[in-house]
Amino acid sequence: MDLRYPIGLFEPEWNLSGDRRLELVSQLATAPGNLKAAVAGLTAAQLDTPYRLGGWTVRQVVHHLADAQMNWYVRTKLALTEDEPLVKPYDEVRWAEMSDARTGPIEPSLLLLEGLYQRWTALFLSLADNQWGRKMVHPERGIFVLDTALGMHVWHGLHHTAQITALKERMGWR
Numbered sequence: 001m002d003l004r005y006p007i008g009l010f011e012p013e014w015n016l017s018g019d020r021r022l023e024l025v026s027q028l029a030t031a032p033g034n035l036k037a038a039v040a041g042l043t044a045a046q047l048d049t050p051y052r053l054g055g056w057t058v059r060q061v062v063h064h065l066a067d068a069q070m071n072w073y074v075r076t077k078l079a080l081t082e083d084e085p086l087v088k089p090y091d092e093v094r095w096a097e098m099s100d101a102r103t104g105p106i107e108p109s110l111l112l113l114e115g116l117y118q119r120w121t122a123l124f125l126s127l128a129d130n131q132w133g134r135k136m137v138h139p140e141r142g143i144f145v146l147d148t149a150l151g152m153h154v155w156h157g158l159h160h161t162a163q164i165t166a167l168k169e170r171m172g173w174r
Contacts, residue, residue, distance in 0.1 A: 018129070024154050029117060029121045031117055035065065038168070039058065059106055061164060062106045064101065079146055080146075084136065086139060
């Protein structure tokens with residue numbers, strides 16, 4: 001198993017049905033609780049353990065998820081309020097190396113994700129069918145359509161949570 005991608009690489013889905021969108025939004029809503037359960041009871045030393053050799057620590061993974069999903073939430077709002085906005089990339093590796101991500105308590109990021117995902121799921125549930133076709137332009141990764149990006153957001157939460165749960169399993173942590 002590739003420890004970087006314990007659930008595999010993201011595979012986009014195209015032309016989602018309304019039912020599939022609802023299923024994905026429902027999965028998105030459960031992401032903060034799944035992450036919180038994955039890190040529950042971990043010691044400081046365990047939080048500071050890399051999920052793989054050369055990888056981020058569990059603490060950095062939690063903070064990265066908050067940083068990344070905040071960026072994607074804002075990008076979602078931009079796509080809904082502007083015509084094909086050019087969205088700003090950020091250097092996630094450098095963000096993960098900042099002091100708050102390397103040493104800060106994870107509780108603020110867990111709380112942030114809980115509120116953020118409540119807002120995000122409410123926003124997604126409010127969209128009309130034609131709004132799912134709204135686009136944003138990422139200068140490094142190309143065009144993102146909200147319909148396809150939804151699955152990526154779900155995958156991203158599952159992906160990082162699985163990195164943590166796979167580490168716990170390998171280490172025999174309960």
